[in-house]
Amino acid sequence: MTVCYVAAVRGNMAKAFELANTQVFRRAALPKSYTDLVGRKLFLFLLTMHGLGAFALITLGVIVTKNDVARNVIQPRIRQEIYRAGVALLPMFFFVALALGFLVVGQTVSALAKYGATDFLGYAMVIVVVRELGPLLAAFLVLARVGTAHVIELGTARALGEVEALEALGIDPVHYLIVPRVIGMALGIFSLTVYLIIGALVSGSLFAFLQDVPLTPGDYFKQLAESLSWLDFALLALKSIAFGFFIAIVTCYYGLAQPLRLDDVSRVAVRAVTQGVIVCVMIDALFILLYLVT
Amino acid sequence: MSEKNKNAGDEASLPPIEMRGVSVTAMRDASFTVVEEMDWSVGTGEFWVVAGQEHSGKSDLLMLTAGLMSPAKGSYKLFGNDTKYFGEAELAERLRVGFVFQGGQLFNQLTITENAALPLQYQKNITAAEAAREAQALLNLMELTPLADVTPSNIAANWRQRVALVRALILKPEILLLDNPLAGLGARHLQWWLRFLDELSRGHEWFGGRPMTIVVTTDDLRPWQNPRRKFALLRDKKFIPLGGWNDVESARDPVVKELLAAQLETAN
Numbered sequence: 001m002t003v004c005y006v007a008a009v010r011g012n013m014a015k016a017f018e019l020a021n022t023q024v025f026r027r028a029a030l031p032k033s034y035t036d037l038v039g040r041k042l043f044l045f046l047l048t049m050h051g052l053g054a055f056a057l058i059t060l061g062v063i064v065t066k067n068d069v070a071r072n073v074i075q076p077r078i079r080q081e082i083y084r085a086g087v088a089l090l091p092m093f094f095f096v097a098l099a100l101g102f103l104v105v106g107q108t109v110s111a112l113a114k115y116g117a118t119d120f121l122g123y124a125m126v127i128v129v130v131r132e133l134g135p136l137l138a139a140f141l142v143l144a145r146v147g148t149a150h151v152i153e154l155g156t157a158r159a160l161g162e163v164e165a166l167e168a169l170g171i172d173p174v175h176y177l178i179v180p181r182v183i184g185m186a187l188g189i190f191s192l193t194v195y196l197i198i199g200a201l202v203s204g205s206l207f208a209f210l211q212d213v214p215l216t217p218g219d220y221f222k223q224l225a226e227s228l229s230w231l232d233f234a235l236l237a238l239k240s241i242a243f244g245f246f247i248a249i250v251t252c253y254y255g256l257a258q259p260l261r262l263d264d265v266s267r268v269a270v271r272a273v274t275q276g277v278i279v280c281v282m283i284d285a286l287f288i289l290l291y292l293v294t
Numbered sequence: 295m296s297e298k299n300k301n302a303g304d305e306a307s308l309p310p311i312e313m314r315g316v317s318v319t320a321m322r323d324a325s326f327t328v329v330e331e332m333d334w335s336v337g338t339g340e341f342w343v344v345a346g347q348e349h350s351g352k353s354d355l356l357m358l359t360a361g362l363m364s365p366a367k368g369s370y371k372l373f374g375n376d377t378k379y380f381g382e383a384e385l386a387e388r389l390r391v392g393f394v395f396q397g398g399q400l401f402n403q404l405t406i407t408e409n410a411a412l413p414l415q416y417q418k419n420i421t422a423a424e425a426a427r428e429a430q431a432l433l434n435l436m437e438l439t440p441l442a443d444v445t446p447s448n449i450a451a452n453w454r455q456r457v458a459l460v461r462a463l464i465l466k467p468e469i470l471l472l473d474n475p476l477a478g479l480g481a482r483h484l485q486w487w488l489r490f491l492d493e494l495s496r497g498h499e500w501f502g503g504r505p506m507t508i509v510v511t512t513d514d515l516r517p518w519q520n521p522r523r524k525f526a527l528l529r530d531k532k533f534i535p536l537g538g539w540n541d542v543e544s545a546r547d548p549v550v551k552e553l554l555a556a557q558l559e560t561a562n
Binding site for chain 2: 072
């Protein structure tokens with residue numbers, strides 16, 4: 001019965017791809033709406049990249065050229081942003097580090113111990129937690145908690161005319177609104193990434209050793225230390241700072257640089273978060289290439 | 295005569311605001327022209343009232359007058375400097391102009407004192423406490439001291455407008471631009487504003503008795519009746535100087551009549 005059914009299906013498929021039909025299929029152009037859609041998406045992508053690139057360069061320019069301008073205003077705002085994108089998130093990161101340690105590190109340690117591969121433990125942890133999961137998770141959490149707030153605050157400020165008010169007072173909106181957020185988020189994500197990695201590795205080891213894995217804590221941390229190179233530290237710092245910088249750029253760009261009405265703010269916030277995730281993945285891919293090359 | 299004194303003398307003789315053949319575009323859409331080919335000259339200490347219906351381009355004209363955008367066509371000189379070339383280097387010139395937005399446009403995250411003191415703190419690079427101390431006198435003058443520590447969303451619109459005035463005056467500008475400042479004000483506040491602007495125009499002691507050049511926009515001419523003020527109308531993308539109050543009252547333009555409608559009804 002089953003054989004008959006399979007034969008019938010094959011027969012029908014053969015009929016479906018008879019030569020004449022296949023030729024018709026090959027000759028037919030893609031429907032215009034699809035090519036339009038792809039073209040529109042491509043141009044939109046290029047325009048967005050152009051806008052984000054220009055905004056990032058303008059912000060960098062302001063950071064460099066206005067380093068000494070109105071320090072009494074900007075420095076407290078930077079401290080405030082570091083608190084918001086760093087210190088204030090510590091309790092949440094403590095919980096996430098515990099969970100990450102339990103879910104990833106603890107399970108990996110016990111699985112490797114089961115197959116007698118505990119010699120690779122340090123290397124596996126460095127790749128999974130230090131290079132990938134730690135920075136990426138920290139970036140996504142800060143994007144969700146603080147990035148969305150940036151878009152909403154700046155979008156509302158823009159829609160209510162506060163940006164024009166700053167300009168009328170001779171205050172550069174990029175200097176006053178963007179620079180503190182960019183610096184605060186870059187430093188915040190860098191610090192939180194370090195805490196998250198340390199927390200995950202320590203809590204993971206605790207969960208693993210609670211399961212009587214035949215590996216002493218001393219050996220575990222020794223393996224970790226031997227698997228880490230100076231490049232890991234340098235690239236971890238660069239990567240987490242790059243995540244912070246670009247998440248802030250994307251969220252501030254959508255909040256400030258896009259002409260907004262108040263009812264646009266929620267739509268733009270969703271788009272900013274989506275593009276923040278895409279930018280993080282692109283930066284991560286770039287760093288994977290760097291690891292492979294070096 | 296030294297070169298510096300000569301330049302100062304030249305500037306004193308120049309009108310602080312001088313526009314020749316200026317076209318104004320919308321602030322949020324540069325492709326849309328709101329005023330075409332306007333000529334306008336505002337002398338030191340003059341008080342101008344620019345009237346127009348909604349969406350006639352009053353706010354955009356005021357933004358251009360403040361040097362916040364360049365004219366699409368023509369030449370606009372602010373204190374003798376062409377605004378087409380305004381950049382960071384000309385910031386000092388721009389700060390000689392104070393701007394009060396319609397509705398105030400205060401910073402909602404900051405308290406009233408912080409709002410008032412922000413321009414001072416930023417431009418002079420002083421601490422928040424020092425700036426707040428300097429702003430205190432002006433806050434007192436505007437009867438805002440009891441509200442000093444609350445945020446703008448917690449006070450009435452009448453008072454928000456006064457905070458915007460403090461913020462515009464804190465750097466002691468020479469020109470004050472006000473976008474529809476009386477819109478939505480209660481009767482008591484309206485009287486206070488008219489009296490205070492008149493004092494500024496004559497020379498307020500807080501500004502060393504120097505008469506301030508004032509330009510206001512409005513969609514209701516009635517409160518601005520005063521023989522010392524000059525009037526202009528924005529209509530159909532044209533800037534039409536009307537003259538003094540007597541000229542406004544005798545104008546046959548239907549838009550002017552509409553902007554004076556309530557008074558005419560009363561007269562009838």
